Amino acid sequence: MNHTSRNRIPIRCALLVTPLAIGAVACGGSGTDPLADKPYDAAEQIAFSGGPKGRAADPDEPLEVTAKGGDSRITDVTATDATGRYLRGELTPDGKRWRSTAPLAAGAHYTLRVSTENADGRPGRKTIGFNTAPADRLLRVRFGPDSGTYGVGQPITAELSVPVKGRAARATVERALRVHSQPVVEGAWHWVNDRTLHYRPRAYWPARATVTARSNLEGIKVADGLHGGPARPLTLHTGARIEAVTDASAHQMVVKRDGKTIRTIPVTTGKPGFATRNGVKVVLAKESFVRMRGTSIGIAEGSADSYDLPVHWATRVTWSGEYVHAAPWSSGSHGAANVSHGCTGMSSANAQWFFDLVRPGDLVAVVGSGGSTMTPFDNGFGDWNLSWDAWRKGSALSAGVREGSGPADAARLRPAV
Incomplete structure (x- = not known):
């Protein structure tokens, strides 16, 4: 029998009819069907x-x-x-x-x-x-922030142990870095530079959500001689949706929880030459006491703008030293004039209330200021100041991806009041 004419030998069955039993079936085969044999x-x-x-x-x-x-x-x-x-x-x-x-x-x-x-x-x-042989080099991924509960504006970060350049290699990395939220929302990765990615939803995270990030990169080839290494997964939760919006022109901050206004606070923001940045910022840290000096932001000691002040209830929103904090020395200007060096000042009681309310990842926005807009990546989490279309262009899975973008190291300067 040749390969092209394989025929299956029919199985012969006979219906046996006897006076005592009708319908009994007996089947027999030739025993030569190749498919009947054990492989x-x-x-x-x-x-x-x-x-x-x-x-x-x-x-x-x-x-x-x-x-x-x-x-x-x-x-x-x-x-x-x-x-x-x-x-x-x-x-x-x-x-x-x-x-x-x-x-x-x-x-x-x-x-x-x-x-x-x-x-x-x-x-x-x-x-x-x-x-298979072990990789010559391993690409390790560290997710951030640390596990815990955050505000709805907290991006997920992925820090890579070695630079990754080129669209194909970046796409391999992105496909393996999985983020899931419950409730489910649309989101995407954005390459900040060759070693850093940020992930955010199209809009903010839902309140009281669970977000997980994990890597399926282990063992996967990223580039010649470079394979993915192990990575610890991340789970974080979001709290209530806390939003603080400061209108610098009206000298007031409106604080909302889950869309409802819970307090309106008289404030002072940056004066001309030190105008507070506009745009959406994210709470980075809380410091109950900070020593603020003008020299830390380039103000000469002894000049008219020089200062050296003990500051309480300071909520940090940029690495370069912008805070929401108590400013009892300027109480006469709260709600009336902008006299600070860029921070948002308020009474000690309001600053302590705000300090106790917020957590890292909560949203702090400024409108109506003469300052520039908060940058996306080099001074904290300004991710939300990019439109969704602009955000997706930073993905290797999008047609508009940038390749070989330069570093965006945070300028970690001391505070300005």
């Missing part, structure tokens, strides 16, 4: 490129399985690593060769299952276990 060991019919026994396979090389001899062919191949991830591949139409079409994971154990059939149509099976 044979196909070890002698296949070869694969996993390396000699005891030697690890090169994860940078494709995996190949070939049929040996002219009388057999491969019918199916599956390769999975220890985590259950399948390795994609293609089988040639003649069944003579299967080749992987995706990179193997480095430092992983794979189970290869190969199905074959011989010239008579008999099925063969072979299961092979092999290991």
Whole structure:
């Protein structure tokens, strides 16, 4: 019987009718159907490129399985690593060769299952276990912030241990960094620079949500000689939606919880030459006491604008020293005039109330100031000052991705009042 004319031998059944029993069925087969046989060991019919026994396979090389001899062919191949991830591949139409079409994971154990059939149509099976060599370099990911409860404006950050350049490599990283929230919201990664990504939703996180971030990058090839390493997952929760909006022209701050106004506070903001930044900021930290000096922001000691003050109930919103804090020395200007060096000042009682209310990740916005707009990345979390379209252009999975963007290191300066 040749390969192209394989016929299945029909099974003959007879309906036996006797005076005592009607409908009893007896079936018999010829016993020569090749599919009825137990699969044979196909070890002698296949070869694969996993390396000699005891030697690890090169994860940078494709995996190949070939049929040996002219009388057999491969019918199916599956390769999975220890985590259950399948390795994609293609089988040639003649069944003579299967080749992987995706990179193997480095430092992983794979189970290869190969199905074959011989010239008579008999099925063969072979299961092979092999290991891949460890990566030359590992790309490690550290998610931020630390686990805990945050405001609805808190971005997720991913710090990479080595720079990643080029759209293809960045896309590989992005696909492996998974963020999920409950309730579910739309979100995306944005490359701040070659080693830093931020993730935010299209709008703010829902209040009282659970957000998880994890990496599926371990073992995955990112670039030649660079594979993903292990990463600790992150889980954080959001609290109530706290928003504080300061209108610098009206000299007041409106504080809302879950959309409802809970307090309106008379404030003073930056005077001409020191105007407070407009835009959305995110609470970075809370400091119950800070020593604020004008020299820390370039004001010469002894000049008319020089200061050296003990400050209480200071809520930080930029790394360069912008706070919401108690300013009892300017109480006459609260609600009436802007006299600060860029911070938002208020009474001690209001500052302590605000300090106790907010947490990192809560939203603090300024409108109506003569200052510039808060920058997105180099002075805190100004992520929300980018439109959604502009945000998505910073993704390697978007057509507008930037490649090789420069660093955006935060300017960690001392406070201004």
